[in-house]
Amino acid sequence: MTTVVIVGAGQGGLQAAISLRQNGHEGPVVLLGDEPGLPYQRPPLSKAYMFDGNEDALALRPESFLAAKQIDYRPGLRALQIDRAARQVGTESGALPYDHLILATGARNMHPPLPGVERAMDLRTLADARRLRDRCASPRRFAVIGGGFIALEFAAVARKLGHEVTLAEAGPRLMGRAVSAEMSRDFAEMHRALGVNLRLADPVAAVTETGMVLTSGHVVEADDVLLAAGVRPNVELAEAAGLTAANGIWVDGQLLTEDPAISALGDCAAFPDARSGRRVRLESVQAATDHARHIAARLTGGNPPDYDAVPWFWSDQADWKLQIAGLAMPEDRAEQPAPHVVFRFDDQDRLTAVETINGARIHMKARKMMAAGPIDAAQAAELLA
């Protein structure tokens, strides 16, 4: 019976354990996570949890489930190194032997080298979210560093709770790496209407005792500063074991590293995108769980074709539900066939992504269509029908 050790008990690590059991894997499954408590979902941390503080609703599965599935869950235990020759993972409480190792170590908040950055708060873990939520208990002035999804979700929540919010983004537009300029513009308008003080193209120069200072010299007075300027994949464990990593642990179409006994998934993995052929790293529930299912299928003899799931993503900001089907490269052309709908096309005029606001029907149709094969502009138009 083969033993599978999974390092990282987040969204993807837990899903790998569940899928192994669902596919009939009978050997030991050891799930190692350095955070305390049960594996939990992160998306609500910047959304519902900020309002209701309901921690029970965050757990992905109850303890009874893990026990029933014979998932050997080790919370609060960190993998310190990998001995590939001996096929062992080193921990503070001894070595764990494996036949197959799955790296699901996720990512951590990026801390840019700014003076005073240690004063800023993070929003990545439940512990971070608890701290931030405590601060929301009384009226405050928040300064937010970064204009990505998490920064904007928090800004919307904080405004709804009646706090003052100033958000500084270094780039010229919001969510610049992930969505079209059209979407960035619509979201900027919406956030301004919510009362968020947006400062675009003005990088933060320093975090101070009384807020932050921007490169333009503009001073933002704030009681608390949230740092949400992106993440770094946790690749050090893999790198130290001699595996290739550059913005993510490198895996092939089977999500295998160059060591056939080690796979990687989710936020920490850089994998070949089946459509563009480029190596990408995605930070989404979809990627973490679809990767996990793929790896589990392979390990249980399913012989799956190379990974090619259509990426999808969502973000909740105030009353707007942004949904993205597919994956656009930054240079992909944008077309706006209707308000709050943007199509992205590559240089061969193939549809690469569909961005919608409160347009679940189009989003779901797009996911289905893209899964079936390449879509041209004429076919894309049918999405609006």
Next chain:
Amino acid sequence: MQTALANDVDGIVGECGGAMMCATCHCYVDEAWTDRTGPRHEREDDMLEGAASEVTAASRLSCQIRLTPDLDGLVVHLPDEQF
């Protein structure tokens, strides 16, 4: 949806954690219970458009059914696939 996951109902996936974003928690409410589970949300209809299995009048996203004492004994049927 949460109750199904906690009790290892393999036919429910619930990828988005109940945010009405994934349609992998699709189920069919048994006819005898549809009065009590109530009608679908408008956005639930939209999401069901992309469900992997056939959508019928009985289709619901199970994350949008709140289990109350009134629903004790609720019977739902599961689709063949959620992807």
